[in-house]
Amino acid sequence: MDLKSDDEKLNELFNTKETTDFGKTIKKAKVFSILRTVILSLMIVIILSFTLLVTNASMLNKIANQKERNLRNWYTIGLPNAFMGNVQFDDKIMTGEIDYVRYRFLGNKPVVDGNYKKDYKYVPLINGVYGDISNHLYASNYKTQQDLDETINYNKDGKRVMRFYHPSVKYDKYPNDLVAIDKVGSNKLVELAISFDKAYTLDKVKEMFPNEVTLNWYWVDTYNEKDLTKDVPIEKGKSVEINSVFEENNVYGIKALDGQGNKIDNPEGDFINTITIVSKDKNSSSIYKELFNKLSEGKGEIKKENLKIIGVVVSGDTDSLKKLKNQNYIKAATLGATADKY
Numbered sequence: 001m002d003l004k005s006d007d008e009k010l011n012e013l014f015n016t017k018e019t020t021d022f023g024k025t026i027k028k029a030k031v032f033s034i035l036r037t038v039i040l041s042l043m044i045v046i047i048l049s050f051t052l053l054v055t056n057a058s059m060l061n062k063i064a065n066q067k068e069r070n071l072r073n074w075y076t077i078g079l080p081n082a083f084m085g086n087v088q089f090d091d092k093i094m095t096g097e098i099d100y101v102r103y104r105f106l107g108n109k110p111v112v113d114g115n116y117k118k119d120y121k122y123v124p125l126i127n128g129v130y131g132d133i134s135n136h137l138y139a140s141n142y143k144t145q146q147d148l149d150e151t152i153n154y155n156k157d158g159k160r161v162m163r164f165y166h167p168s169v170k171y172d173k174y175p176n177d178l179v180a181i182d183k184v185g186s187n188k189l190v191e192l193a194i195s196f197d198k199a200y201t202l203d204k205v206k207e208m209f210p211n212e213v214t215l216n217w218y219w220v221d222t223y224n225e226k227d228l229t230k231d232v233p234i235e236k237g238k239s240v241e242i243n244s245v246f247e248e249n250n251v252y253g254i255k256a257l258d259g260q261g262n263k264i265d266n267p268e269g270d271f272i273n274t275i276t277i278v279s280k281d282k283n284s285s286s287i288y289k290e291l292f293n294k295l296s297e298g299k300g301e302i303k304k305e306n307l308k309i310i311g312v313v314v315s316g317d318t319d320s321l322k323k324l325k326n327q328n329y330i331k332a333a334t335l336g337a338t339a340d341k342y
Helices: 006-077 145-150 177-184 202-208 268-278 286-296 318-324
Strands: 083-091 095-106 109-121 188-200 214-220 229-235 238-243 253-255 309-317 330-340
Touching (some): 006 095, 006 286, 095 188, 095 214, 095 309, 177 188, 177 318, 177 330, 188 318, 253 268, 268 286, 309 318
Antiparallel strands (some): 188 330, 214 309
């Protein structure tokens, strides 16, 4: 039997309702707090992600532009008759890649020389491209001077790699691919690396070639005596010293044509300016400083008369190049790229 008075029963009824309403209020407050935290967290993540993406893009853009400048500087002083074409940048997270077309001129005809890539990054621990970075289509082994003389290398696009022979070195054998011009065919354009019998001035070289032959590039003597021989391993613990034959990827010189195939009136200017300016950049390759010291002869300035030309790259149709046969100044001649005339 319930002995509670009516007042006590009413108090219990109202107290229960107040407690229930208060609990619902607490639950609503918790849900709102959670939602607010989630929304704030999402906003922070979005803002941070956007900031990181913008920062990443900005940093990669700066590094990519510097990488492109470095490449163009390199093409100015080296890589005979090779030019950078269209460039595309592919940015990712903390790393990116430059993809560009390389081409060369055979006469006045541009010929594609393959696609090339260079990676860039702002975190050194981020890995770059894996695998062989050789400039050749496949590796060649040399064990003797004869191996070096007789081996023909090809670049990644399947074109013959030109070779150069220094006039101060007495080689046992000098290639003369001018004799093979007749076999190439009259409907072909040909690139030819010519090594001289001695050093000439730039102006003298310009006079040595007929107008029908396109002068693409001048090989500048940048070598010390130690560069003219190299040790080649023949077996474990043993090596043999042979005379250096210089391939197109490890020579330096002056481009006679601009990127559109037009003749440059004073081609030595870009070569000298690039070496002079870049050699002062502490972040650049040490090769520029070495070249500056060698060519300036310790006088703090590279002058035109310091440039000793020891070879060239020429191109044209086979009929034009035949006129170079039996020229006394040609010590060696090696074929490079070939292409159809039309």
